[in-house]
Amino acid sequence: MIDSEKNDETRRNFLRKLCYSAVLAFVSPSLVMRGKNKKIVEWIIGENYNPYDHYWSMGIDINKCIGCGRCAESCKIENNVPKEPFFFRTWVERYHIYKDGEVAIDSPNGAINGFSKVVSEKSLEKSFFVPKICNQCDHPPCVQVCPVGATFKSIDGVVLVDANYCIGCRYCIQACPYGARYIHPVTRSADKCTFCYHRIVKGKLPACVENCPTQARVFGEFKKKASPIERFRRMNKINVLKPALNTEPKVFYANLDMEVK
Amino acid sequence: MEEIVQHLTPILNEVTGYIFPNEIELHWGLLVVIYPYLTGLVAGAFILASLVKVFNVKELQPTYRMSLLTALAFLIIAPLPLLAHLGHPEKSFEIFLTPNQSSAMAMFGFVYVWYLMAVLLLEIWFDYRKDLILWAKSEKGLKKWILKSLSLFSTDISEKAVLFDKKAVKIITIIGIPSAFILHGYVGFIFGSIKANPFWSSVLMPIVFLFSAIVSGIALVLILYSFITPLRGKEIDMACLDKLANYLFYVMIVDFSLEALDFIHRVYESEESIKILSDLVSGKLFVSLVVIQILIGMIIPLIAIALIKILKWPADLRKQIYFLSAILVQVGIFSTRWNVVIGGQLFSKSFMGLTVYKMSFFGLEGLLVSMILLIAPLFLLYILFKLLPPWEEARNL
Numbered sequence: 154m155i156d157s158e159k160n161d162e163t164r165r166n167f168l169r170k171l172c173y174s175a176v177l178a179f180v181s182p183s184l185v186m187r188g189k190n191k192k193i194v195e196w197i198i199g200e201n202y203n204p205y206d207h208y209w210s211m212g213i214d215i216n217k218c219i220g221c222g223r224c225a226e227s228c229k230i231e232n233n234v235p236k237e238p239f240f241f242r243t244w245v246e247r248y249h250i251y252k253d254g255e256v257a258i259d260s261p262n263g264a265i266n267g268f269s270k271v272v273s274e275k276s277l278e279k280s281f282f283v284p285k286i287c288n289q290c291d292h293p294p295c296v297q298v299c300p301v302g303a304t305f306k307s308i309d310g311v312v313l314v315d316a317n318y319c320i321g322c323r324y325c326i327q328a329c330p331y332g333a334r335y336i337h338p339v340t341r342s343a344d345k346c347t348f349c350y351h352r353i354v355k356g357k358l359p360a361c362v363e364n365c366p367t368q369a370r371v372f373g374e375f376k377k378k379a380s381p382i383e384r385f386r387r388m389n390k391i392n393v394l395k396p397a398l399n400t401e402p403k404v405f406y407a408n409l410d411m412e413v414k
Numbered sequence: 415m416e417e418i419v420q421h422l423t424p425i426l427n428e429v430t431g432y433i434f435p436n437e438i439e440l441h442w443g444l445l446v447v448i449y450p451y452l453t454g455l456v457a458g459a460f461i462l463a464s465l466v467k468v469f470n471v472k473e474l475q476p477t478y479r480m481s482l483l484t485a486l487a488f489l490i491i492a493p494l495p496l497l498a499h500l501g502h503p504e505k506s507f508e509i510f511l512t513p514n515q516s517s518a519m520a521m522f523g524f525v526y527v528w529y530l531m532a533v534l535l536l537e538i539w540f541d542y543r544k545d546l547i548l549w550a551k552s553e554k555g556l557k558k559w560i561l562k563s564l565s566l567f568s569t570d571i572s573e574k575a576v577l578f579d580k581k582a583v584k585i586i587t588i589i590g591i592p593s594a595f596i597l598h599g600y601v602g603f604i605f606g607s608i609k610a611n612p613f614w615s616s617v618l619m620p621i622v623f624l625f626s627a628i629v630s631g632i633a634l635v636l637i638l639y640s641f642i643t644p645l646r647g648k649e650i651d652m653a654c655l656d657k658l659a660n661y662l663f664y665v666m667i668v669d670f671s672l673e674a675l676d677f678i679h680r681v682y683e684s685e686e687s688i689k690i691l692s693d694l695v696s697g698k699l700f701v702s703l704v705v706i707q708i709l710i711g712m713i714i715p716l717i718a719i720a721l722i723k724i725l726k727w728p729a730d731l732r733k734q735i736y737f738l739s740a741i742l743v744q745v746g747i748f749s750t751r752w753n754v755v756i757g758g759q760l761f762s763k764s765f766m767g768l769t770v771y772k773m774s775f776f777g778l779e780g781l782l783v784s785m786i787l788l789i790a791p792l793f794l795l796y797i798l799f800k801l802l803p804p805w806e807e808a809r810n811l
Contacts, residue, residue: 235415239422241435258432258766285434294610300522301505302514320508321501323441324519330610332434332763336441338415341501398609414764 202354204308209348210375210403211362212385213284215410217369220245220282222264224361224370229265231349231360238262240335242346243286243361248412251275256412283413284369286361287312287333287346288394288402295325295334295345304343310375310403311350316342330395348372375403421772431767440759440771444784445495450601450623451751452492452791457598457624458631459485460534460590465661467587473657479541479804480642481635486534487795493526495787498778518604529597533590539564540582542802544571548810560801598627605754612687613694613758618676625669630747632662633740638795640737646805652729659736662743663719670712690765698760698768703753711746715739 228243229236244263249271250256261268264282293312296304303318304325314325319342326334326343337344349359353372357363362372374380382405385391389407395414406413418439425438463481465471497503513520546565550558599620605611606619616622636658643650680688695703718739722732756771774780 237419237422238426238435239419239438244435246432256766258764260432260435263435294608297516298519298608299514300517300519301508301512302517318505318508319502320505322499322519323501324517324604326436326441327759328608328610330763332436335436335439336501338418414766 202356207309207353208375208377209310209353210289210373210382210405211286211348211359212371212373212382212389212391212405212407213286214369214371214385214389214407215281215283216408217367218245218282218284219367219369220247220264220268221366222262222267223364223366224284225263226265227360227364228346231352232347234344235338237338240338240344242333242344243284246283246285246413247280248283248410249273249280250278250410250412252278279410281410283406283409284361285331285333286404287329288331288400288404289346289348291401291403292399294328294330294398294400298324298328300324304345307350311348311353312345313347313350314343314345316340316344319343330398330400417777421774425770425772428770429767431762432764433762433767433769434764437762437769440756440769442755442759443499443771443779444756444773444781445499445779445787447748447751447755448495448784448787449492450598450755451630451748452488452495452787453598453601454623454627454630454747454751455634455791456485456489456492456529456631457594457627458629458633459488459635460594460631461628462632462635462658462661464587464591464594467584468591471657473651473653476651476654476806477635477639477658479802480638481631482534482538482541483798483802483804484635484638484795485631486538487798488791489526489530489534490794491787491791494790495784496522498783498787518600518607521600525597525600529593533586533593537583537586537590538802539566540579540586543568543579544576545808545810546802547571564801595624599624605758610763611758612685613691613761614754616676618672618679622669622672622676625665625672626747626750628665629662629669629743632658632665633743633747636662636736636740637744640733640740642799648805650733652732655733655736659719659722659732659739662740663716663723666712666716666743670716673708687765690761690768694757694761694768698770699753699757702749703757707746707749707753710742711749712743715742715746 222245225241225244228234228241232242234240234242238261241263244260246258246260247264247268248256248258251273253275255275257271257273259268289310289312291306291310293304293306296306296312299305299319300322301318301320303316303320304312304314306312316337321336321341321343323336323343326336334343334345336342349357349361352359358372359370362370371381371385373382375382377383385407386405391405391407392409393402393405394409422438429438459481462474463478463485466474466478497506500506509520510523513523543565546561547569548571550561550565553561602620602623605614605623606616608614636655639658640650640655680691718735721727722735727735759769760771761768775782777783
């Protein structure tokens with residue numbers, strides 16, 4: 154009788170300890186995670202930046218772009234993008250539309266070294282430059298497909314990649330309709346335009362916007378009355394790339410030609 | 415870094431038209447071709463095995479266990495090409511720990527583990543349990559213990575227990591059929607759900623994947639059966655072989671019709687991408703799609719098997735034609751995977767240009783590793799056949 158009571162006691166103790174350790178096993182990682190989040194929050198507050206107050210977007214006026222490629226070059230310098238011509242966060246395309254309807258596009262080294270003169274027998278109808286960049290979609294297919302959630306849409310509307318989390322499966326690259334992503338050859342993780350997130354939290358402009366000599370690129374808040382973007386959207390006929398895909402880009406083009414995809 | 419640049423630089427000169435600069439690197443190479451090929455064989459072989467258990471196709475009994483073990487051997491190797499292709503294979507476990515619920519790919523781990531643990535291993539265990547116990551009794555030394563541990567040290571071979579095994583196998587097979595459909599249909603969904611890529615984006619993709627999987631699985635078991643049986647000095651069961659070829663024929667008809675429907679639908683709808691896709695199919699993909707996949711891998715075997723059905727040729731000739739047809743089908747299905755995975759990346763999302771795929775020989779993504787990954791399941795299958803002989807005469811009745 155006494156023996157069995159003792160047994161009950163030890164069993165109860167054992168079960169209690171088991172519960173404690175189970176709770177501890179679940180709680181401690183979440184505490185660590187909270188600590189990590191706190192660090193990020195502290196860093197943002199340290200910059201006096203509240204992501205809930207912002208929602209970023211970009212405007213690009215095709216009529217203003219002269220194809221100098223300063224945007225693409227400054228982007229590579231600012232963000233340590235490899236210099237080789239296979240990795241771009243932003244680049245400029247040149248379109249030649251001929252009278253017979255033929256369309257010729259090129260973007261040698263993303264326009265960083267400028268463009269060479271095209272020699273063609275055909276008579277030209279029109280020609281223009283189109284800067285391309287991640288469209289920071291509001292409904293981003295890349296975020297949808299990432300198997301581990303390493304790429305995400307931040308509170309302030311910018312699609313970012315956690316390179317330490319990315320497993321390098323490249324599904325996001327397949328899902329991006331704009332070719333805006335690449336695998337960084339050194340980190341072997343997915344990489345893309347961040348709207349120069351490290352600059353915008355400090356109240357600065359993205360490098361490409363700051364370095365554009367003709368102000369073809371405009372940067373600012375989406376749906377805030379005083380924002381340069383809202384003025385840009387008001388003053389121009391606006392279009393986005395591949396609207397039929399319902400990605401809801403936050404990069405808006407003025408004077409976009411139907412040949413641009 | 416330098417390796418990648420060296421690999422990519424010559425491609426710059428081979429691009430026709432305009433492609434986005436980030437598209438010069440082709441992201442899913444040969445390894446990602448092999449993955450759907452292997453899982454397709456798994457799903458197909460399992461569906462074949464289930465014909466025996468659920469649909470009571472008695473003629474196929476000699477291939478039942480062979481199909482199960484084939485499915486297992488290929489399933490074990492199937493994730494390796496995916497792992498080798500990852501930029502960070504060391505972080506692959508994150509797909510289990512923190513799956514992104516909206517991602518089609520995040521389901522991979524769960525579908526795979528379910529299929530391996532809840533379907534294949536369980537069915538094989540229940541089907542072999544009695545034999546494992548009896549074999550263990552007649553063996554000595556290490557093999558005895560291997561067989562004992564494979565039976566999970568169960569000892570009950572009473573009539574009641576064996577009856578339960580049989581029931582369990584049937585239930586698992588019934589669960590296994592939709593699971594096999596999910597296993598491979600879902601691989602098709604990974605491609606079919608990419609709206610950015612008009613070559614992939616199709617609601618038919620999972621179904622086409624599934625039927626091509628069944629085609630490849632039946633063809634593989636047919637090849638294995640007609641290759642191994644004479645090697646063991648046994649007679650090929652012609653009723654079984656004819657039945658295999660019949661099923662192969664019917665499923666191929668369905669597969670071919672689905673692919674034809676997809677093709678006609680695309681041409682008839684003639685969307686924005688039709689011009690670049692027709693450039694692709696009539697140019698860079700002509701040999702692998704029109705010649706190998708459709709003509710050699712589909713039409714010729716279909717005609718061959720149809721002729722056999724009509725002309726009632728003698729058994730020896732039938733064996734040879736079946737065997738050759740199944741080999742052609744295998745080549746055709748591999749080509750199908752190639753055309754989907756590689757073909758879908760050869761055109762730019764600007765719809766204005768085409769690129770090329772350059773394969774390397776060495777390196778993780780190279781031809782050598784891929785060949786090893788394609789041969790590895792056969793080695794594994796050899797070991798499984800040694801350990802768990804699937805032949806009917808080995809069975810303890």
